[in-house]
Amino acid sequence: xxxTDRRAMAAWLLLCAALVFxxxxxxxxxxxxxxxxxxVEWQPLIGAIPPLSAGDWEALFAKYRATPEYxxxxxxxxxxxxxxxxxxxxFHRLLGRVVGLVYLLPFLWFLVRRRIERPxxxxxxGVFALGALQGALGWYMVKSGLVDDPKVSQFRLTAxxxxxxxxxxxxxxxxxxxxxxxxxSRSRFAVALAGLVFxxxxxxxxxxxxxxxxxxNTFPLMNGHLVPPEVLTLxxxxxxxxxxMATVQxxxxxxxxxxxxxxxxxxxxxxxxxxxGGCQAPLxxxxxxxxxxxxxxxxxxARSPGQPCxxxxxxxxxxxxxxxRQRIDARRAAPAAVPRQAGSPRSRRSRAxxxxxxxxxxxxxAPQAVLRPCA
Numbered sequence: 001x002x003x004t005d006r007r008a009m010a011a012w013l014l015l016c017a018a019l020v021f022x023x024x025x026x027x028x029x030x031x032x033x034x035x036x037x038x039x040v041e042w043q044p045l046i047g048a049i050p051p052l053s054a055g056d057w058e059a060l061f062a063k064y065r066a067t068p069e070y071x072x073x074x075x076x077x078x079x080x081x082x083x084x085x086x087x088x089x090x091f092h093r094l095l096g097r098v099v100g101l102v103y104l105l106p107f108l109w110f111l112v113r114r115r116i117e118r119p120x121x122x123x124x125x126g127v128f129a130l131g132a133l134q135g136a137l138g139w140y141m142v143k144s145g146l147v148d149d150p151k152v153s154q155f156r157l158t159a160x161x162x163x164x165x166x167x168x169x170x171x172x173x174x175x176x177x178x179x180x181x182x183x184x185s186r187s188r189f190a191v192a193l194a195g196l197v198f199x200x201x202x203x204x205x206x207x208x209x210x211x212x213x214x215x216x217n218t219f220p221l222m223n224g225h226l227v228p229p230e231v232l233t234l235x236x237x238x239x240x241x242x243x244x245m246a247t248v249q250x251x252x253x254x255x256x257x258x259x260x261x262x263x264x265x266x267x268x269x270x271x272x273x274x275x276x277g278g279c280q281a282p283l284x285x286x287x288x289x290x291x292x293x294x295x296x297x298x299x300x301x302a303r304s305p306g307q308p309c310x311x312x313x314x315x316x317x318x319x320x321x322x323x324x325r326q327r328i329d330a331r332r333a334a335p336a337a338v339p340r341q342a343g344s345p346r347s348r349r350s351r352a353x354x355x356x357x358x359x360x361x362x363x364x365x366a367p368q369a370v371l372r373p374c375a
Contacts, residue, residue, distance in 0.1 A: 154209025
């Protein structure tokens with residue numbers, strides 16, 4: 001698989017994840033506007049065509065008037081009111097169909113062109129299977145509200161949201177693996193933290209399914225109690241976690257407080273390990289050079305603040321090999337100029353210039369220390 005193919009597939013998966021997120025948002029609005037039960041039939045293909053005539057609208061409205069929701073909740077609703085709730089559910093289902101096409105058609109194109117490796121192809125088929133399951137769960141959830149009690153099952157609602165979040169997570173994970181292969185971190189703590197976030201979202205779906213948010217709408221206390229007295233009032237005790245509004249919302253809030261503690265701790269623990277060696281790796285690699293520099297200038301703790309420190313213009317003698325230091329010391333101890341003996345060739349030090357005396361180069365002196373205030 002080439003680099004271009006990886007980037008193209010990653011962009012495609014990120015687009016699909018964004019569309020699934022849009023479905024979740026529209027689904028939330030559909031839930032808040034009580035529009036989810038406005039379409040009482042499941043027609044994956046024909047249902048994509050909206051009502052085009054007045055007769056089509058009257059036929060759909062007649063089917064809705066036969067549901068328990070109309071009789072118990074929206075009794076007396078006119079056709080215009082039905083249209084308002086119909087369009088939210090229609091767009092929610094239409095987005096599901098669009099996502100299916102946006103995912104399946106490029107996937108088949110990549111397969112036909114042989115641009116997908118076999119392990120990745122199996123993973124992408126798994127994501128497609130999750131999408132098909134999501135559509136089936138959506139209708140299974142709606143059917144639970146077309147009975148005597150016009151409320152969808154909180155368990156089916158939770159499963160519907162959970163599969164959507166799983167699809168988004170899978171698409172994002174595969175896209176990031178394509179963009180940065182082998183760069184993902186799979187520490188147990190990070191996986192556990194992501195699982196806890198997922199569990200909090202599921203508990204939020206349970207709160208929405210039971211409408212527990214309306215019963216306990218104060219924060220941080222629940223109607224003046226840290227733990228409401230209605231917790232664990234059902235028998236057997238495990239039924240409270242699925243049917244008791246107080247227990248379900250208490251669990252939701254408890255997970256929130258746990259995440260509020262663990263997320264900053266996770267950030268603090270991993271802020272210096274964003275890449276192999278950590279983000280401080282360049283500083284650690286430069287530590288020996290910094291120590292040598294401090295050795296030449298002197299230890300800061302041995303000087304008072306503001307005391308000037310001497311930085312030699314040349315490397316310190318202690319950092320040179322012994323023989324090199326001996327040669328430098330011998331050269332500095334030599335006389336400034338050696339007089340030329342008779343009959344010997346003139347050296348560069350005593351070469352005569354016409355009209356001037358013999359030019360002599362000045363003797364080398366020790367490098368002067370540069371004084372500067374210490375930090």
